[in-house]
Amino acid sequence: MAMSxxxxxxxxARLRRNWSQAEMAQRSGVTRKTYAALEAGDSGVSVGCLLKALSILGYADRLTGILDSDPIGADLELETGRRRSSRTKDVEDF
Known part of the structure; x- marks a missing residue:
């Protein structure tokens, strides 16, 4: 949902600049098909491709602020204390 x-x-953002997908792909250094997948919300597109697209559009600096504030994590830390995470076999993170 979030990716779409x-x-x-x-x-x-691309259309406001009057750029085609082919132009954006070329600027990003990827194929048009890869760039189209990014716009389609395909989660298989690399983070590097995403970062390059944001940089070209002038928004790479916004990513650094995503975790400036972590109220959920801060509340959990207050409630349970901070512990070292442990690896559990055969358990996925998501």
């Missing part, structure tokens, strides 16, 4: 919303916003 992001893809739509990325597309809108």
């Amino acid at each position: 919303v992001f893809g739509r916003r990325l597309r809108a």
